[in-house]
Amino acid sequence: MKIVIVGGGAGGLELATNLGRQLGRKKRAEILLIDRNHAHVWKPLLHEVASGSLDADIDSVNYRVHAHKNGFNFKVGSLKGLDRDQKCLYLEPLLDEEGEEVLPARTEHYDYLVLAIGSVSNDFSVAGVAENCIFLDQPDQAQLFHRRLVNQFIRLNSEIARESSKRTLHIAIIGGGATGVELSAELFKAREWFSTYGLRHVESGHLKVSLIEAGPRLLPALSERISSAAKEELLKLGVQVRLSTTVASVDKQTITTSEGEHIKADQIVWAAGVKAPDILRDIEGLEKNRMNQLLVNDHLQLTKDPSIFALGDCAGCPLKDNNGEPRWVPPRAQSAHQMATTVGKNLVNLLDNKPLEVFKYQDYGSLVSLSHYTAFGKLMGGLAIGSMNVEGRLARMAYVSLYRMHQLAIHGWYRTVLLSLSSKINHFIRPRLKLH
Numbered sequence: 455m456k457i458v459i460v461g462g463g464a465g466g467l468e469l470a471t472n473l474g475r476q477l478g479r480k481k482r483a484e485i486l487l488i489d490r491n492h493a494h495v496w497k498p499l500l501h502e503v504a505s506g507s508l509d510a511d512i513d514s515v516n517y518r519v520h521a522h523k524n525g526f527n528f529k530v531g532s533l534k535g536l537d538r539d540q541k542c543l544y545l546e547p548l549l550d551e552e553g554e555e556v557l558p559a560r561t562e563h564y565d566y567l568v569l570a571i572g573s574v575s576n577d578f579s580v581a582g583v584a585e586n587c588i589f590l591d592q593p594d595q596a597q598l599f600h601r602r603l604v605n606q607f608i609r610l611n612s613e614i615a616r617e618s619s620k621r622t623l624h625i626a627i628i629g630g631g632a633t634g635v636e637l638s639a640e641l642f643k644a645r646e647w648f649s650t651y652g653l654r655h656v657e658s659g660h661l662k663v664s665l666i667e668a669g670p671r672l673l674p675a676l677s678e679r680i681s682s683a684a685k686e687e688l689l690k691l692g693v694q695v696r697l698s699t700t701v702a703s704v705d706k707q708t709i710t711t712s713e714g715e716h717i718k719a720d721q722i723v724w725a726a727g728v729k730a731p732d733i734l735r736d737i738e739g740l741e742k743n744r745m746n747q748l749l750v751n752d753h754l755q756l757t758k759d760p761s762i763f764a765l766g767d768c769a770g771c772p773l774k775d776n777n778g779e780p781r782w783v784p785p786r787a788q789s790a791h792q793m794a795t796t797v798g799k800n801l802v803n804l805l806d807n808k809p810l811e812v813f814k815y816q817d818y819g820s821l822v823s824l825s826h827y828t829a830f831g832k833l834m835g836g837l838a839i840g841s842m843n844v845e846g847r848l849a850r851m852a853y854v855s856l857y858r859m860h861q862l863a864i865h866g867w868y869r870t871v872l873l874s875l876s877s878k879i880n881h882f883i884r885p886r887l888k889l890h
């Protein structure tokens with residue numbers, strides 16, 4: 455049996471590792487992971503890559519090496535389409551940075567297919583967003599933001615030194631969800647480290663961060679308590695929080711609001727919601743929801759094709775909230791992790807001719823980290839009795855432990871302990887900020 459997993463992110467890489475160890479090593483099934491990138495960076499860390507507090511080159515997992523160690527195969531490639539009747543998928547040609555072809559378009563056969571290709575930012579068709587904003591969907595976008603940030607700080611430092619200029623660097627972030635809130639705080643931390651590492655003319659007043667949110671409060675998916683605590687902390691840092699402000703259009707360095715106000719900024723980040731990738735729109739005969747997610751049944755198989763599973767941000771998995779109202783499993787790392795576990799069990803059950811497990815989403819709460827300043831959140835279910843609000847050091851520890859749990863799923867105990875030790879050592883021997 456050949457199982458192909460497309461997308462080696464928070465959920466897909468955990469699944470490939472698990473199946474590689476359980477089935478691939480014992481030659482019970484061939485497990486193939488396909489991703490458009492060569493290395494995995496856990497997506498919830500991308501705002502840290504953007505600010506420079508995390509070096510993606512160091513914290514990434516190379517797919518080929520990981521596949522070799524864990525009993526599965528890896529191919530680099532970008533999904534282009536599917537032929538469900540023939541049970542095969544199509545990959546785009548692989549091009550290098552100069553546009554030269556490295557590999558031609560390819561076809562891959564599967565017996566079971568798992569789609570785990572995550573999500574992309576939803577620009578809600580606002581004019582100019584796609585062309586002029588930076589998105590934090592992929593490591594290379596976060597790295598591009600970071601390279602621009604370094605250059606902008608260097609230029610600013612030199613201008614202030616030469617002319618005692620009153621110029622500020624203005625970063626505008628559209629979207630007051632977790633990504634926008636966390637990135638705002640990260641930028642102030644980055645400014646502190648840039649000043650420490652030689653750009654001493656750049657003082658706190660030289661960085662301006664505007665966080666623009668269409669709704670009446672930040673972090674709409676979290677409780678009012680967390681939302682107002684986060685807002686208070688951001689205001690203390692100096693973030694200009696603009697609520698109930700709808701963006702009508704964006705051009706190169708200007709945001710225009712629906713009230714007609716023009717906001718100038720040096721970099722504009724769009725972090726205002728997600729949708730499943732457009733490639734899924736082109737696959738015919740499958741049911742999708744408004745976020746373009748593929749609808750799945752209780753076992754996480756596509757409603758229209760039981761030989762295909764979907765998990766994580768690209769899966770539309772219906773759920774009832776505490777009041778019995780219908781909603782969707784939220785696009786979060788913990789959902790991708792839980793779905794990967796169920797899909798893994800169900801693929802083994804299919805091989806063993808056993809009944810399939812029903813997926814039950816368990817909300818373990820939410821955490822928001824304001825860089826090293828503070829963190830807030832609510833722990834639920836398995837991590838707390840009932841629900842528990844957490845703040846400060848405890849919340850920060852819980853936040854870091856989420857990444858450790860992902861590392862545990864892909865590396866096991868021994869390597870995860872070594873990795874956390876090495877990150878403690880790096881804390882002392884490496885710069886606190888990536889400076890190039």
Ligand SMILES: Cc1cc2nc3c(=O)[nH]c(=O)nc-3n(C[C@H](O)[C@H](O)[C@H](O)COP(=O)(O)OP(=O)(O)OC[C@H]3O[C@@H](n4cnc5c(N)ncnc54)[C@H](O)[C@@H]3O)c2cc1C
Pocket residue numbers: 460461462463464465466488489490491494496497498499500501531532533534570571572573590591632633731733765766767768785786787788789790821
């Ligand atoms: C800045 C930021 C902070 C976040 N913080 C949190 C947090 O604190 N807690 C939390 O629970 N969630 C957080 N999230 C959300 C979380 O990252 C996602 O919900 C989670 O990563 C979804 O996992 P996934 O496996 O579905 O997709 P992903 O982890 O996005 O992985 C998708 C994979 O598919 C690959 N891929 C995409 N398209 C193709 C294609 N066409 N062909 C081949 N491969 C493809 C990608 O390269 C990627 O490796 C955050 C997100 C962001 C952007």
